[in-house]
Amino acid sequence: MSSAVLSLKNIKKAYVMGETEFWALKGVSFDIHEGEMVALMGPSGSGKSTLMNIIGILDNPTEGDYILRGENVSDLDEFDRAEIRNAYIGFVFQAFHLLPRLNLLENVEVPLTYAGYAPWVRRERAMDMLNRVGLADKWRNLPSQISGGQKQRVAVARALAMNPALLLADEPTGNLDTQTGNEIMGLFHSLNDEGVTVLIVTHEAEIAQQTKRSIRLRDGLLESDRGHEQQRPILHEAVFGGAP
Numbered sequence: 001m002s003s004a005v006l007s008l009k010n011i012k013k014a015y016v017m018g019e020t021e022f023w024a025l026k027g028v029s030f031d032i033h034e035g036e037m038v039a040l041m042g043p044s045g046s047g048k049s050t051l052m053n054i055i056g057i058l059d060n061p062t063e064g065d066y067i068l069r070g071e072n073v074s075d076l077d078e079f080d081r082a083e084i085r086n087a088y089i090g091f092v093f094q095a096f097h098l099l100p101r102l103n104l105l106e107n108v109e110v111p112l113t114y115a116g117y118a119p120w121v122r123r124e125r126a127m128d129m130l131n132r133v134g135l136a137d138k139w140r141n142l143p144s145q146i147s148g149g150q151k152q153r154v155a156v157a158r159a160l161a162m163n164p165a166l167l168l169a170d171e172p173t174g175n176l177d178t179q180t181g182n183e184i185m186g187l188f189h190s191l192n193d194e195g196v197t198v199l200i201v202t203h204e205a206e207i208a209q210q211t212k213r214s215i216r217l218r219d220g221l222l223e224s225d226r227g228h229e230q231q232r233p234i235l236h237e238a239v240f241g242g243a244p
């Protein structure tokens with residue numbers, strides 16, 4: 001049995017709006033093990049993004065414990081939380097979240113800059129990642145000069161820059177056409193084949209069927225957590241060649 005990368009123990013989250021509070025998560029518990037690729041599903045408003053933000057240490061649970069690689073994240077101060085987030089977690093968002101004034105290379109460098117790497121190390125590492133997603137030749141471009149699919153590939157390159165143990169993606173194909181979405185999924189599959197643990201939010205059954213395990217939320221609670229019998233379709237082979 002492989003070890004748990006992360007463990008959620010009765011995670012609850014309340015959003016307070018004026019005098020009312022809304023419990024977006026009402027007690028969610030599960031483990032994710034090293035090397036797993038998991039789809040997180042559920043209707044709109046079921047708490048998927050809220051949970052992803054907690055797992056990505058972008059937000060705190062109101063109650064419950066979040067254990068990441070054996071450490072209780074809730075016990076750490078903001079500095080340590082930021083450091084762990086940067087070192088262990090890559091996050092890909094539906095809306096890409098690239099910085100518009102930075103070129104593609106500089107966008108991929110952001111987490112490396114934050115971690116304090118020397119400029120030449122950042123350049124080399126970021127260029128490797130751009131190469132990995134097939135965009136090395138466009139490194140000087142601004143985000144506004146490339147397509148949505150390419151933006152998401154840059155966002156994946158940025159998420160990979162620190163070689164994270166855990167890759168989180170919140171509806172990464174939500175703004176993409178089917179073909180481009182499949183290419184991004186192919187990239188996630190090949191990363192998972194290399195040992196990266198991947199958690200993807202999707203409401204597309206087709207995408208969830210490509211993962212061995214899918215977890216479903218409903219109204220802030222875990223509705224189901226199951227492994228798939230069928231193998232994923234073979235659409236991920238060498239989508240991005242990335243010559244060295």
Ligand SMILES: Nc1ncnc2c1ncn2[C@@H]1O[C@H](COP(=O)(O)OP(=O)(O)O)[C@@H](O)[C@H]1O
Pocket residue numbers: 015016017022024042043044045046047048049050051
């Ligand atoms: N910042 C916020 N303030 C208040 N309510 C929020 C906030 N973020 C999310 N919610 C509410 O929490 C619930 C879960 O939202 P979310 O986690 O975004 O769901 P999903 O990603 O599954 O669509 C929704 O009812 C949403 O309106």
Ligand SMILES: [Mg+2]
Pocket residue numbers: 048049050
């Ligand atoms: Mg969401």
